[in-house]
Amino acid sequence: xxxxxxxxxxxxxxxxxxxxxxxxxxxxxxxxxxxxxxxxxxxxxxxxxxxxxxxxxxxxxxxxxxxxxxxxxxxxxxxxxxxxxxxxxxxxxxxxxxxxxxxxxxxxxxxxxxxxxxxxxxxxxxxxxxxxxxxxxxxxxxxxxxxxxxxxxxxxxxxxxxxxxxxxxxxxxxxxxxxxxxxxxxxxxxxxxxxxxxxxxxxxxxxxxxxxxxxxxxxxxxxxxxxxxxxxxxxxxxxxxxxxxxxxxxxxxxxxxxxxxxxxxxxxxxxxxxxxxxxxxxxxxxxxxxxxxxxxxxxxxxxxxxxxxxxxxxxxxxxxxxxxxxxxxxxxxxxxxxxxxxxxxxxxxxxxxxxxxxxxxxxxxxxxxxxxxxxxxxxxxxxxxxxxxxxxxxxxxxxxxxxxxxxxxxxxxxxxxxxxxxxxxxxxxxxxxxxxxxxxxxxxxxxxxxx
Amino acid sequence: xxxxxxxxxxxxxxxxxxxxxxxxxxxxxxxxxxxxxxxxxxxxxxxxxxxxxxxxxxxxxxxxxxxxxxxxxxxxxxxxxxxxxxxxxxxxxxxxxxxxxxxxxxxxxxxxxxxxxxxxxxxxxxxxxxxxxxxxxxxxxxxxxxxxxxxxxxxxxxxxxxxxxxxxxxxxxxxxxxxxxxxxxxxxxxxxxxxxxxxxxxxxxxxxxxxxxxxxxxxxxxxxxxxxxxxxxxxxxxxxxxxxxxxxxxxxxxxxxxxxxxxxxxxxxxxxxxxxxxxxxxxxxxxxxxxxxxxxxxxxxxxxxxxxxxxxxxxxxxxxxxxxxxxxxxxxxxxxxxxxxxxxxxxxxxxxxxxxxxxxxxxxxxxxxxxxxxxxxxxxxxxxxxxxxxxxxxxxxxxxxxxxxxxxxxxxxxxxxxxxxxxxxxxxxxxxxxxxxxxxxxxxxxxxxxx
Numbered sequence: 018x019x020x021x022x023x024x025x026x027x028x029x030x031x032x033x034x035x036x037x038x039x040x041x042x043x044x045x046x047x048x049x050x051x052x053x054x055x056x057x058x059x060x061x062x063x064x065x066x067x068x069x070x071x072x073x074x075x076x077x078x079x080x081x082x083x084x085x086x087x088x089x090x091x092x093x094x095x096x097x098x099x100x101x102x103x104x105x106x107x108x109x110x111x112x113x114x115x116x117x118x119x120x121x122x123x124x125x126x127x128x129x130x131x132x133x134x135x136x137x138x139x140x141x142x143x144x145x146x147x148x149x150x151x152x153x154x155x156x157x158x159x160x161x162x163x164x165x166x167x168x169x170x171x172x173x174x175x176x177x178x179x180x181x182x183x184x185x186x187x188x189x190x191x192x193x194x195x196x197x198x199x200x201x202x203x204x205x206x207x208x209x210x211x212x213x214x215x216x217x218x219x220x221x222x223x224x225x226x227x228x229x230x231x232x233x234x235x236x237x238x239x240x241x242x243x244x245x246x247x248x249x250x251x252x253x254x255x256x257x258x259x260x261x262x263x264x265x266x267x268x269x270x271x272x273x274x275x276x277x278x279x280x281x282x283x284x285x286x287x288x289x290x291x292x293x294x295x296x297x298x299x300x301x302x303x304x305x306x307x308x309x310x311x312x313x314x315x316x317x318x319x320x321x322x323x324x325x326x327x328x329x330x331x332x333x334x335x336x337x338x339x340x341x342x343x344x345x346x347x348x349x350x351x352x353x354x355x356x357x358x359x360x361x362x363x364x365x366x367x368x369x370x371x372x373x374x375x376x377x378x379x380x381x382x383x384x385x386x387x388x389x390x391x392x393x394x395x396x397x398x399x400x401x402x403x404x405x406x407x408x409x410x411x412x413x414x415x416x417x418x419x420x421x422x423x424x425x426x427x428x429x430x431x432x433x434x435x436x437x438x439x440x441x442x443x444x445x446x447x448x449x450x451x452x453x454x455x456x457x458x459x460x461x462x463x464x465x466x467x468x
Numbered sequence: 469x470x471x472x473x474x475x476x477x478x479x480x481x482x483x484x485x486x487x488x489x490x491x492x493x494x495x496x497x498x499x500x501x502x503x504x505x506x507x508x509x510x511x512x513x514x515x516x517x518x519x520x521x522x523x524x525x526x527x528x529x530x531x532x533x534x535x536x537x538x539x540x541x542x543x544x545x546x547x548x549x550x551x552x553x554x555x556x557x558x559x560x561x562x563x564x565x566x567x568x569x570x571x572x573x574x575x576x577x578x579x580x581x582x583x584x585x586x587x588x589x590x591x592x593x594x595x596x597x598x599x600x601x602x603x604x605x606x607x608x609x610x611x612x613x614x615x616x617x618x619x620x621x622x623x624x625x626x627x628x629x630x631x632x633x634x635x636x637x638x639x640x641x642x643x644x645x646x647x648x649x650x651x652x653x654x655x656x657x658x659x660x661x662x663x664x665x666x667x668x669x670x671x672x673x674x675x676x677x678x679x680x681x682x683x684x685x686x687x688x689x690x691x692x693x694x695x696x697x698x699x700x701x702x703x704x705x706x707x708x709x710x711x712x713x714x715x716x717x718x719x720x721x722x723x724x725x726x727x728x729x730x731x732x733x734x735x736x737x738x739x740x741x742x743x744x745x746x747x748x749x750x751x752x753x754x755x756x757x758x759x760x761x762x763x764x765x766x767x768x769x770x771x772x773x774x775x776x777x778x779x780x781x782x783x784x785x786x787x788x789x790x791x792x793x794x795x796x797x798x799x800x801x802x803x804x805x806x807x808x809x810x811x812x813x814x815x816x817x818x819x820x821x822x823x824x825x826x827x828x829x830x831x832x833x834x835x836x837x838x839x840x841x842x843x844x845x846x847x848x849x850x851x852x853x854x855x856x857x858x859x860x861x862x863x864x865x866x867x868x869x870x871x872x873x874x875x876x877x878x879x880x881x882x883x884x885x886x887x888x889x890x891x892x893x894x895x896x897x898x899x900x901x902x903x904x905x906x907x908x909x910x911x912x913x914x915x916x917x918x919x
Contacts, residue, residue: 027897038910057828057830057892059897060828060830060831060892063830063831063892063893068831068832069830069831074830075830077897311890312890313887313888314887315897316897316898334882334885337887339889340889341890341891341894342891343891343894348891350889352887352889377511378525379508379511379514379520379522379525380514380519380520381519409860411865413862413891413895414862414865414866414868414869414894415868417865417866417868417869417886417888417889417899417901418865418868418869420886420887420888421872421873421886421888424876424885424886424887425875431785433768434785435868435871435872436764436765436768436786436788436789436803436871436875437764437790437871437872438790438791438792438801438803438864438867438868438871439510439762439763439764439791439792440510440792440793440794440864441508441510441511442514443794443864444792444864446478446508446766447764447767448868
């Protein structure tokens with residue numbers, strides 16, 4: 018049996034490893050568009066900051082025993098009736114590769130906004146290893162003292178940190194009203210404060226109009242008279258599914274052009290799976306599909322697809338949209354639905370924000386955590402949580418406790434029943450997760466009495 | 469309605485707060501044997517180490533609005549027919565206090581082993597604020613350069629750290645084969661290595677026979693010819709339920725003499741609740757009772773009792789035995805059953821131990837985590853987990869993810885479905901929790917093939 022995988026990043030390699038683990042007799046071939054199988058794209062900001070000087074360390078793994086990796090093989094199309102994939106190799110030769118089971122794991126591509134000057138030298142997207150080499154070469158040659166970042170999502174924020182770390186003055190421009198547009202604005206403003214305290218100029222609610230070359234500098238013009246001069250412009254305004262190969266065989270697409278799959282990660286064509294940043298993602302709380310391109314999700318979907326491709330019967334259990342980002346000394350993490358998302362989905366949400374020390378204040382080094390809980394006022398169910406605090410104060414792992422609770426559709430009040438660990442240097446007898454749950458309950462009751 | 473609570477530590481205050489929150493019309497009285505309501509007994513090692521110089525900071529809270537606290541009121545007995553508690557106040561006067569609902573939250577007392585010389589000056593237990601003042605005075609006056617600790621459980625280990633921090637040479641003596649007798653011996657040995665690397669002399673598998681005064685020093689004699697001289701001996705060999713008041717009214721006792729309660733925290737006498745270190749604890753995985761005195765459990769049981777005392781209907785959802793301890797730079801945490809406990813309880817356990825970086829190794833500061841998972845080979849269910857690593861590497865909170873999973877009776881393999889957070893400085897696309905679950909599955913299958 019031949020299992021062919023188009024794409025050698027998170028979803029593709031995860032599928033290959035799982036298929037090989039379950040049935041080592043299957044012949045597994047991964048077609049890789051570049052030469053970097055299973056690289057950590059999430060690590061690019063740390064390569065560019067200089068914290069990870071050797072890009073080779075970004076490989077999640079370098080051993081692929083039992084898996085054939087065809088590097089520099091760019092898949093062009095596939096033919097479901099003949100069960101072949103057509104690819105062009107490094108030498109420019111076209112090859113037909115036969116498959117019994119096929120996985121499309123072609124990932125995403127950066128969205129390039131239609132701004133005049135976006136293609137000028139010194140303006141870069143950041144999505145692939147090749148992108149990062151280009152930026153790194155430019156940094157090494159030019160040693161820019163100033164950079165503009167367009168887009169203040171996760172990558173934009175990490176790159177603001179990275180360029181600052183490398184000694185550039187950074188201006189961060191975001192179209193939405195605050196940075197991190199996918200979090201509650203209050204948290205976004207707290208992240209902005211941290212960015213500013215590290216010298217980053219933050220221009221929220223500002224659309225970029227054009228980029229103009231001015232000698233060896235770039236002038237960025239935006240709304241409300243914004244004009245910034247910089248030596249480098251990084252564009253990080255999001256990604257879109259990369260589906261050219263898939264649509265060659267008329268595979269169905271949905272939200273934002275992502276491929277439609279069922280929870281077994283099957284497309285509309287039998288024997289053809291799809292997973293990762295190129296597909297619609299099942300959302301566990303919404304019981305419906307969304308587009309949520311994340312490495313964690315890609316790994317899980319790939320593993321499910323790999324299992325099913327070799328005869329398994331596994332369903333993807335769904336995303337909760339769990340994410341964390343570190344910006345300077347701060348970590349922000351979230352899981353589940355924000356209030357507005359919950360309301361839109363038909364819940365009757367109530368959100369409470371409370372602040373707790375990460376561990377007993379009497380033990381040195383206690384840090385404040387700001388935790389927001391959204392729950393449903395009708396059922397009492399937990400719907401989502403967000404947390405912000407010092408990056409070493411357990412922000413991410415506490416969100417993981419919330420995520421595990423959400424996975425099991427827990428009530429907010431039931432969080433108090435969880436037997437969580439405690440020692441004064443690391444927590445409280447009621448963990449901040451539970452203190453935040455108690456605050457939610459108290460405020461909801463006060464709100465009901467008041468209202 | 470009068471709700472009287474005997475004991476003002478974790479369970480008692482937690483009950484009082486919950487009762488007041490739910491019904492502010494109830495008259496709540498807490499009888500406190502000393503003057504330190506709701507103090508963090510778990511913080512005593514940090515007070516004695518000097519890391520928390522002001523003992524007043526050990527108070528979990530200092531405001532008890534709407535709750536009457538009677539300090540220096542030592543409850544002697546209670547009369548279920550007359551519904552009164554008899555107590556002696558600071559002036560030595562006996563008082564009768566009427567109740568409608570009663571909570572016994574008298575906690576535990578340290579076990580004093582029957583060793584000759586255990587009552588010599590310079591030999592101390594450590595359980596109450598008064599104990600800690602005595603030790604602290606002795607430390608201040610004598611500035612001992614050497615200390616022996618008898619017992620290497622959680623308190624013993626924390627005190628080994630504390631005395632070392634304060635400049636004493638420490639000998640730690642433990643009767644069991646390794647320190648931390650409630651964890652897997654392999655982990656116990658790793659903790660021993662850390663203790664020794666900090667200069668602590670560890671004598672495991674060694675019973676203490678006698679303590680003898682020798683001038684201004686104490687000689688500790690033990691098995692296999694052990695003889696250690698020190699200026700201070702701390703005895704921390706565990707605690708036993710403190711039930712004198714309760715047994716005055718013939719309340720039923722069970723395991724280790726702890727009070728029998730149902731999951732509503734009711735004793736055999738209507739209107740009389742009991743909670744905390746003086747009661748048997750419902751174990752969620754064993755579906756039975758055990759004696760597991762822990763502050764986290766006391767808080768939860770107290771809250772359930774407080775809710776039910778004012779007319780609620782809440783059940784204690786059970787302990788998983790979740791615990792964490794920090795010793796020098798190391799944290800060790802556990803939840804659920806160890807292999808031997810699981811086997812004894814009728815499961816067919818398999819345990820796999822694996823080592824993973826706490827975050828992507830390419831980002832600076834990655835630390836190794838050693839994670840052990842015990843699961844049932846018949847059902848695939850998670851039964852327990854243990855983890856050891858640098859105390860700031862997310863050991864405790866990852867055990868909390870396991871604890872939340874255990875609470876919901878998850879399969880080991882299903883841990884891979886959890887949508888946990890990821891950023892390279894704080895985790896991996898598969899969190900170590902999930903990599904350990906994958907290792908458990910692979911090794912179990914290899915074991916089955918091999919076996």
